[in-house]
Amino acid sequence: MDKKRCVEKAEIFKVLSDSNRLQIIDMLSCGEMCVCKILEKFNITQPTLSHHLKVLADSGIVTSRKEGNWNYYKLNDKKMNEIIEFLHFISNDKKDCICKK
Amino acid sequence: MDKKRCVEKAEIFKVLSDSNRLQIIDMLSCGEMCVCKILEKFNITQPTLSHHLKVLADSGIVTSRKEGNWNYYKLNDKKMNEIIEFLHFISNDKKDCICKK
DNA sequence: ACTATATATAGACGATTATCTATATAGATA
DNA sequence: TATCTATATAGATAATCGTCTATATATAGT
Numbered sequence: 294m295d296k297k298r299c300v301e302k303a304e305i306f307k308v309l310s311d312s313n314r315l316q317i318i319d320m321l322s323c324g325e326m327c328v329c330k331i332l333e334k335f336n337i338t339q340p341t342l343s344h345h346l347k348v349l350a351d352s353g354i355v356t357s358r359k360e361g362n363w364n365y366y367k368l369n370d371k372k373m374n375e376i377i378e379f380l381h382f383i384s385n386d387k388k389d390c391i392c393k394k
Numbered sequence: 395m396d397k398k399r400c401v402e403k404a405e406i407f408k409v410l411s412d413s414n415r416l417q418i419i420d421m422l423s424c425g426e427m428c429v430c431k432i433l434e435k436f437n438i439t440q441p442t443l444s445h446h447l448k449v450l451a452d453s454g455i456v457t458s459r460k461e462g463n464w465n466y467y468k469l470n471d472k473k474m475n476e477i478i479e480f481l482h483f484i485s486n487d488k489k490d491c492i493c494k495k
Numbered sequence: 496a497c498t499a500t501a502t503a504t505a506g507a508c509g510a511t512t513a514t515c516t517a518t519a520t521a522g523a524t525a
Numbered sequence: 526t527a528t529c530t531a532t533a534t535a536g537a538t539a540a541t542c543g544t545c546t547a548t549a550t551a552t553a554g555t
Binding site for chain 1: 511512513514515516517521522523
């Protein structure tokens with residue numbers, strides 16, 4: 294595992310290190326949803342939610358689509374699987390580990 | 395998914411949101427290792443490494459064992475699997491999601 | 496007892512972050 | 526064009542975090 298890849302993934306985990314964002318991911322796993330629908334489920338202000346959605350979108354964990362006045366957000370399953378794969382990888386023994394050099 | 399569980403997991407992801415800690419996990423996946431051996435592989439000071447190991451241990455991701463002058467750290471596979479399971483869970487559609495209430 | 500080695504703790508500093516209020520933008524409708 | 530609704534952006538503030546230097550602790554060997 295090279296340093297660079299760990300730096301990349303650390304940024305992704307930073308995105309996941311907020312409970313509101315985890316709940317948003319949980320909600321979006323059920324399908325696409327617009328911002329105002331998401332907002333209903335939280336006790337945060339609209340700009341705060343907007344901030345969290347931006348953080349999620351910038352990281353690639355969610356994608357967005359505009360339709361009239363509404364913005365729909367959707368979970369990027371491929372990205373989530375990538376994160377899971379990474380965790381599997383660093384959790385398991387491997388031949389070319391830095392520890393063996 | 396209840397708020398409380400997300401708060402718990404967000405803390406775990408905060409622990410994972412540092413590249414040095416991810417590299418430590420990667421190294422420990424190959425087996426138990428003492429602090430001085432880990433230190434050799436990094437460009438950080440000994441107190442900084444000590445800090446990271448404490449963060450990892452406090453979260454339950456690693457466990458430690460003292461033997462004479464040496465402290466050995468080991469990855470807690472059960473905890474890593476728990477994290478992976480959680481990511482699977484929030485990534486997939488479910489019947490009792492908050493979005494359906 | 497003294498020294499050396501391995502590791503942890505304390506305290507400081509600069510950077511980043513989550514949240515808020517206030518405001519801007521952009522599309523829809525009257 | 527004026528207004529309403531949905532969403533984003535700007536800027537401020539308080540809290541948290543990673544890293545460092547300095548120091549403490551604990552064990553082993555002389």
